[in-house]
Amino acid sequence: MSDRPTLKDVAAKAGVSFKTVSRVVNDEPGVSSAIAERVRSAVAELGYRRNHSAQVLRRSDARLQTVAIVHADATNPFAAAVHASFERYLRTTADTLVVSASSHGDPGEHDRLVDLFTERRVDGLAVIPVSDSPGPALRRELDRNTPIVFIDREPGVNADVVASDHIGGARAATRHLLAHGHRRVGFLGSREQSDSIRQRHAGFTDAVTEAGAESVVRFGLTTPDLADEAVTELLAGADAPTALFAAQNLAAVGAVRALHRLGRQHEVALVAFDHLEIADLVEPAITTAPQNAEALGRAAAEVLLRRIDGDSSDPTRIVVPVEIVPRGSGELAL
Amino acid sequence: MSDRPTLKDVAAKAGVSFKTVSRVVNDEPGVSSAIAERVRSAVAELGYRRNHSAQVLRRSDARLQTVAIVHADATNPFAAAVHASFERYLRTTADTLVVSASSHGDPGEHDRLVDLFTERRVDGLAVIPVSDSPGPALRRELDRNTPIVFIDREPGVNADVVASDHIGGARAATRHLLAHGHRRVGFLGSREQSDSIRQRHAGFTDAVTEAGAESVVRFGLTTPDLADEAVTELLAGADAPTALFAAQNLAAVGAVRALHRLGRQHEVALVAFDHLEIADLVEPAITTAPQNAEALGRAAAEVLLRRIDGDSSDPTRIVVPVEIVPRGSGELAL
DNA sequence: GCAAAGGTAGACAACGTTGTCAGACCCCGA
DNA sequence: TCGGGGTCTGACAACGTTGTCTACCTTTGC
Secondary structure: OOOOOOHHHHHHHHOOOHHHHHHHHOOOOOOOHHHHHHHHHHHHHHOOOOOHHHHHHHOOOOOOOEEEEEEOOOOOHHHHHHHHHHHHHHHHHHOOEEEEEEOOOOHHHHHHHHHHHHHOOOOEEEEOOOOOOOOHHHHHHHHOOOOEEEEOOOOOOOOEEEEEOHHHHHHHHHHHHHOOOOOEEEEEOOOOOOHHHHHHHHHHHHHHHHHOOEEEEEOOOOOHHHHHHHHHHHHHOOOOOOEEEEOOHHHHHHHHHHHHHHOOOOOOEEEEEOOOOOOOOOOOEOEEEOOOHHHHHHHHHHHHHHHHOOOOOOOOEEEEOOOOEOOEHHHOOO | OOOOOOHHHHHHHHOOOHHHHHHHHOOOOOOOHHHHHHHHHHHHHHOOOOOHHHHHHHOOOOOOOEEEEEEOOOOOHHHHHHHHHHHHHHHHHHOOEEEEEEOOOOHHHHHHHHHHHHHOOOOEEEEOOOOOOOOHHHHHHHHOOOOEEEEOOOOOOOOEEEEEOHHHHHHHHHHHHHOOOOOEEEEEOOOOOOHHHHHHHHHHHHHHHHHOOEEEEEOOOOOHHHHHHHHHHHHHOOOOOOEEEEOOHHHHHHHHHHHHHHOOOOOOEEEEEOOOOOOOOOOOEOEEEOOOHHHHHHHHHHHHHHHHOOOOOOOOEEEEOOOOEOOEHHHOOO
């Protein structure tokens, strides 16, 4: 990727000064149409492309038309959907390139990615946190008032956040189960370190407590296999729950698998947080409380753009509602 | 994202020349430890970060430690899995940042993204094509011998490609169905413009022809809903197929949905190309011919790295085998 | 005690671009 | 014929960094 033609190369070919070429490629006035034409054909012939680094260096105040999004796990379909919405909004409304990278869940790598994007100078950052508190690079950028928006999870600092109403959604989902007569409900959670999971747990506990019901709680179910095991074990126990709230989609997948293998899918109620591709493919179809990825991505983009435009008001916290979609599995009565 | 401290700012704070600071931040020899220490604390205090643009500009021959991947649709789980493998390999073995963007299937936007990454100077590009032939920007980069690897689909030019064995996988999957006695097999395809879909169709046709069986072919099933409709219609017809080959995962999801709604999931055989999250959640579990996303991503990274390292041999075509995973749905006999 | 050698620090140019300024040219009217 | 004004073009500096070269200061060896 070297030996690219520069303004000078184009200028030499067109027989003009490189400043004239600069004017032409930037559509600046003050170039006669004959010369402009000659320059344009030289540009086309050499395949000249402006060097973004040099441009950015010279006009260090200008917009880079680039924002970065740092993923915890870009293969998560929910994260991908948020990303898609975020990207579409920024590309279409602000002509801004969205670049991304994923830390695969490693906090050190996560912070390192923030660092790498910072070195490369972006207009702003969207971050899906992997841990409770920001790493050194992220903290430095927050101090520097770099436009940053956190998506989906609490960053552990006072900053702009766009997140689903985890508490309200989990509370509503659990109430939904309790309304069908269940008195003993299981909670299937993934990483307890994750704030969104903790919030869903809080909403779950709210609903259980207000109804005076009982609960069984499992955390650490980060893969379908682990969730499958946990459900199998729970249901074999003496006082097994009669309804399950899966706080995360992979846990839900494992729960469905276990229920079907045990043949108890028509007996044990299940509500799953998050969208599930499989929701209406199984019998009974799975009642879900899906996060609105489209709204989250769009809201994050809006907040970030406002910050990039110079808005320096206090951090905002945008909460996107989560609504229950009844499909059958959550309506199984005791 | 402005007003960042520069070498000069750090130098002023530490009371040295900016070149000395440069030496310290680059771990170059020739700085006394006392001064180096003073510089390091000034760096820490100001939160100095090297300006990547300036660095790249100065050393225009050097590696940028950055490659870009341009997606057709980053929300496709298969694409996401390939990306994850690609990213992990490059981050860990070559300390290279992988940035990405997605065109959401729009060829013009796709080529524009290539252009934007080119302007930003990356060491190489990985491209998941959206159309049969490269756009102007991509063509220009190919002419310029920019390291580029195409993933999963044919680019329409002579270039490095890493792709699954679509033909062989589809042929094997179809033979698998025919081996269970079916004589009339349906083909469910998504975009006919896509070369991978055409190849799967070719493999399908191979197997049908060699067995002297009959086929019904549907293209354009790009969403589960469209596939659902198509299957519903096919099965209602006079000479309905008794087995289905879904050439793409979204089409497979729709097919499963239709079969279950019609209650014919134990009667009509189904093999699906690609990985399906739902594969073993439904009854019968779905027999698949999954692409090896991990191998594809890794192979693409290896090819690209070799090109970046200066390998200028003829374009290679790496074909990653696709193996059938029998789970039940594909073994339903006539 | 002095020259040579080595280690340390800074001055300066250059990368490719854009902003500022000045110069060259042309046309027009006096 | 000449000056004034506008239009077009180019020279030059600057952005923040790294590579090269030079200058200083200390140490070493005779």
